[in-house]
Amino acid sequence: MVELAVIADDFTGALDTGIKFAKAGMKTQVMLHSDFHFSEVNSACEVLVIDTETRHLKPESAYQIVYTLVKRCRAGHISRFYKKTDSALRGCIGKELTALCDALGESVEFIPALPEENRITENGIQYVNQVPVAQSIFGKDPFEPVRHSRIADIIHEESEIEVVSIKRMEQAEDLDTHCIRVYDASTEQDILDRGIALRKKGCLRVMAGCSGFAAYLPEILGVSREREKQLCKTRSLFILCGSVNKITEKQLICAQKQGFQRICLNIRQKLQPDYFESEEGKEFLRFFKKSCRRKRPVILDVISENAIEEALYFAGKSKIHLEEVRSRIAKRLGELVNYWLTFDLKDTLVITGGDTVYAFLSGNNCSEIEPVCEVIPGVVLFHVKIGERKLQVISKSGGFGNEQVFLEVAKEILIHKEAHDIEEKLS
The missing domain is CATH 3.40.980.20 (Four-carbon acid sugar kinase, nucleotide binding domain)
Structure with a gap:
């Protein structure tokens, strides 16, 4: 039975997030299209990863695809969701996170950091190699430049949803209206600590982040079935x-x-x-x-x-x-x-x-x-x-x-x- 739906906006994102769960021994299946039929899902699947291919779409189109998909997954009795985002915050971040909120009527717990690649979040600002993301090479991308470094500004470029930035060691207040809660993290331990704290509060139903947060979810959720690396050696x-x-x-x-x-x-x-x-x-x-x-x-x-x-x-x-x-x-x-x-x-x-x-x-x-x-x-x-x-x-x-x-x-x-x-x- 599918316990978690991971929604990614491109294929490499779907794959580098899905592998975190497969490594932990969770039966993981990656679907290449958002219009898949549930009969295609393996009966043993625990983590269903869906590539929506919305990275380069217009924000409104991305919203509709994610909203419809989440509604379908919820109707299919999937109760936990993870919106995979780009670690440099490219794509329709604001609209897709809002679609998740709107479809489920709940807040999103968003940890966007990837410390192993020197992509961290401090005071609600995303840094790449100690440089605010909009001033990094991702701000100079010819196809999809990141125009803001403050995550709330990136989200508000596309959506009016409330964004709450939460510093390390700071606790999130319970809000009546659904919102996006953005958590600072500079180390992998920060991510793990925050994840455990959210689990204790019962707040791990609707989540978002890159592969950094996803890597710790099996441990946070109490899954530890580590697999051996399986690959075939080739000549070239x-x-x-x-x-x-x-x-x-x-x-x-x-x-x-x-x-x-x-x-x-x-x-x-x-x-x-x-x-x-x-x-x-x-x-x-x-x-x-x-x-x-x-x-x-x-x-x-x-x-x-x-x-x-x-x-x-x-x-x-x-x-x-x-x-x-x-x-x-x-x-x-x-x-x-x-x-x-x-x-x-x-x-x-x-x-x-x-x-x-x-x-x-x-x-x-x-x-x-x-x-x-x-x-x-x-x-x-x-x-x-x-x-x-x-x-x-x-x-x-x-x-x-x-x-x-x-x-x-x-x-x-x-x-x-x-x-x-x-x-x-x-x-």
């Missing part, structure tokens, strides 16, 4: 990167310097509809196939020196919205993964960027995903079936991880000599 990795985040760019440069082959798509390869029908396109596909048949890890990415400027120019010239450019790039990367699948290499697929993962999975009609383990903290391995083939996939959010993240993944996944070579580069 194919890394598909659809993120243009500056953090990701540094990670790719680091991996390239350590011997990973990196293929950067140019503007035609990313966006020209009939590119692969041209002689140049066919030659690229032959080169790509030859590269992947070697044993060293291959990176295929969309980052170039002028990637953003080129995308803006293309959007203007083609008279299409920037969101359409984003969609086309994700679709093109999905096509290239499907081409890679025809090589039948038995390698591990690594995908960075929620849009890219979603485009690949939805393009292959994958509705159910099984979280398996965290390869390293915050980097999730899952199984999915493509036709009759069971594929091992690793997913990472674009803004997540240190510069050596791909080397660390390779060390864990590659077999024998290849992993030893990577370990020497890390040491």
Whole structure:
């Protein structure tokens, strides 16, 4: 029986939160669409994670999707809810939290910190690496910049719901009207302590936060069935990167310097509809196939020196919205993964960027995903079936991880000599 519904606005968020419960031994199922039917839910499922794909929607549309979903889940006898939010507070935070409040008629207990990634909450302000989030790289994002650092201001940009900011060691007052209570946290112990205090008050029915709060929920709820890490070692990795985040760019440069082959798509390869029908396109596909048949890890990415400027120019010239450019790039990367699948290499697929993962999975009609383990903290391995083939996939959010993240993944996944070579580069 489903005990908890986790609602995420993109796929990587759904996965990196769902794995926290799977690691604790709770039977976890990830649904790729919010319009799933309850007959698709495994009878043994304890935690149902739903990807609403609302990150890039207009706030009112996001509100309606979340509101309707929560009502359906409540009618399906699910009594506990967790709204997964981005640790940098991107997306329709205000509207989606308000939808949760409105659908259930209860307050939301919101702990947005992720201390292990240096994302903390102090005096109601979100910090990334000691910098207020709106002044960080997330405030400079070309697609979805975070315009405020005070969480109440972010919420009130979309909603008039009452927001109460609560400092560490401070107790929340009981309010008659439903509201969003935002809790400060600078350490993992802060999160654990606050969670335990909320449990004692009976306030863990409607919650929100990133994977930081979710990681402690099994312990707070009294579940402790830790599983062993389960993964299959492979000869190589194919890394598909659809993120243009500056953090990701540094990670790719680091991996390239350590011997990973990196293929950067140019503007035609990313966006020209009939590119692969041209002689140049066919030659690229032959080169790509030859590269992947070697044993060293291959990176295929969309980052170039002028990637953003080129995308803006293309959007203007083609008279299409920037969101359409984003969609086309994700679709093109999905096509290239499907081409890679025809090589039948038995390698591990690594995908960075929620849009890219979603485009690949939805393009292959994958509705159910099984979280398996965290390869390293915050980097999730899952199984999915493509036709009759069971594929091992690793997913990472674009803004997540240190510069050596791909080397660390390779060390864990590659077999024998290849992993030893990577370990020497890390040491």
